[in-house]
Amino acid sequence: MKWFRKPSSAPLWQDEFPVFTADERYVNRRQFTKFLTLTSFAMLAGNLWILARSLFHRSPSYPRQPIAAADEVAVGGVKVFAYPTAEDPCLLVRTGSDSYVAYSQKCTHLSCAVYYAKEENRLECPCHQGFFSIADGSVLQGPPQRALPRVALEMKGGQLLAVRMEGEGA
Amino acid sequence: MNTNPPQNRGLTAIDGAMALIVLLLIVQIWLLSATLESYLAGHREAAVPGAIISGILFAACLGLYLFVDRIDSEVRKG
Numbered sequence A: 001m002k003w004f005r006k007p008s009s010a011p012l013w014q015d016e017f018p019v020f021t022a023d024e025r026y027v028n029r030r031q032f033t034k035f036l037t038l039t040s041f042a043m044l045a046g047n048l049w050i051l052a053r054s055l056f057h058r059s060p061s062y063p064r065q066p067i068a069a070a071d072e073v074a075v076g077g078v079k080v081f082a083y084p085t086a087e088d089p090c091l092l093v094r095t096g097s098d099s100y101v102a103y104s105q106k107c108t109h110l111s112c113a114v115y116y117a118k119e120e121n122r123l124e125c126p127c128h129q130g131f132f133s134i135a136d137g138s139v140l141q142g143p144p145q146r147a148l149p150r151v152a153l154e155m156k157g158g159q160l161l162a163v164r165m166e167g168e169g170a
Numbered sequence B: 001m002n003t004n005p006p007q008n009r010g011l012t013a014i015d016g017a018m019a020l021i022v023l024l025l026i027v028q029i030w031l032l033s034a035t036l037e038s039y040l041a042g043h044r045e046a047a048v049p050g051a052i053i054s055g056i057l058f059a060a061c062l063g064l065y066l067f068v069d070r071i072d073s074e075v076r077k078g
């Protein structure tokens, strides 16, 4: 069985605008199928774009940035800072006397700002009730599919430094 | 004896092919969103299999389109 149509000598308009009403069902179906196939091509283009981005990806270099003095934040307290650029809000949470964690404040669902819910000891997004673990930023509940990007911290001379982002793809 | 009137010939095959394309498209849309999510989460290893499978699904859709196109031209030209 051949898959390709035979080359036709009829003008194109005859193919696209049938004379008989019965033929219209075929033309409509063929055109709709063409539309679906083009949509499928758009999906492929999206996948190829992701492939190209990941093949030519170079790991970004992050600045070492002081974000707080060691005792500036009380246990259970929070400080908002921007890292790695001024447009990237992040949250620093002091979870114990010697332990700190920091995450991007942008929810991985639709970028609402997450906050620290002290009673539940988790990060919460008020937009669609997305909850994240304070231990590693993983999703506990709600529509987000990805963990919150984490800010790696270092303590140096009584200063907390942000040194890089972890778990961030783009 | 074939009781299907000539002007309906091939319609079932075309409808079947269309239903299959829709199914393939649903899988492809899911694949794109899953690959994107994993790329954004920093897992770049999903990009290659995602692109290959998406290419296979597109090739299947294109094959089905050519099939529909052929039936259409055959039936309408008698």
Ligand code: FES
Residues within 6 Å of the ligand: A107, A108, A109, A110, A111, A112, A125, A126, A127, A128, A129, A130, A142, A143, A144
């Ligand atoms: S934007 Fe955070 S859950 Fe939707």
